[in-house]
Amino acid sequence: MARSDIALELPKMRASYEGGSLDESELADTWYEQLQRWLDEAANFGLAEPNAMVLATSDPQGHPSSRTVLAKGLDERGLVFFTNYTSAKSHDLMATRYAAATFPWFAMQRQANIRGTVEKVDPAETAAYWFSRPRGSQLGAWASPQSRVVADRGVLESALANIERQFADAERVPVPPHWGGWRIRPEIVEFWQGREDRMHDRLRYRLNRDGWKIERLGP
Structure with missing residues (x-):
């Protein structure tokens, strides 16, 4: 197909989202239990690498960058992935201490987005994962x-x-001194479910001074 033909087809590319719904009454009590639930459902659905997430960072000048990484830890403290501490993403994280990540479960017409501050995981947690690799x-x-x-x-x-x-x-191969984990400590976690006529369900957990609040957003 010629390049001009591809350009002409792009506006016509769309999918009808009719796979499900998401109501406030269906949410787990906590964001991490809800995220674990959707991760489990994505795995049971048969998706390849359901723990793959698009990690977005920015440098001190505000220039954004994104790439796909694998989530390797999840609990009430946050979401963990591992990488080289000399990488571009780690330089961004050390400078800004903030990140966002999106799980794009296209086949299920779902996505989840996490935004928050970041911290390095402790060496013991890094070692525990390292020796499982x-x-x-x-x-x-x-x-x-x-x-x-x-x-x-x-x-x-x-x-x-x-x-x-x-x-x-x-x-045993030791843990490199330049390698370890990052934890995203969420301030906002949004769960998105595709719906018919683009009237999607968007529910988010937002952290405020009184704890976590659940809110519905317009699609």
């Missing part, structure tokens, strides 16, 4: 100069080979 993923985390420019693929493969030799005799 496959050895190959551990070695890759040591080898990758995340977000930095490299000359070619050969540079990465050489770095990985060096790390493999370094830890060849190690029963």
Whole structure:
């Protein structure tokens, strides 16, 4: 299809949302119980990587950036993911201490959005997750100069080979000093359910001085 044909088709691309509804009476008592419920339902639905979320950050000048990461922890304290602390996203988070994340469950006509401050998780929590990872993923985390420019693929493969030799005799690969978890501590958590005629359901938990409040938003 020619580029002009694609451009002409874009305005016609739409889907009818008729898969469900979301009422205040259906919500869990807490945002994290509701999010866990939807994560479980997404997994049971058969979605690939239901814990994948689009993480949005910004630098000190306000320039936004987004990428997909995997949620690896959820409780009343917040939502956790792990990454390289020298990465672009970590530099943003260390500078602004704020982030947003969206779970886009397109096949279920749902999404959930979390916004709040961030903090590094403690080393014990990082270690507990690290030692549950496959050895190959551990070695890759040591080898990758995340977000930095490299000359070619050969540079990465050489770095990985060096790390493999370094830890060849190690029963356990240690946690890199430059790697760990971030926790988003939500101030707002919104649950979105697609509805017919674009009259979607949007319910959010919002933190105020008196605790969490549930609000309905216009679609």
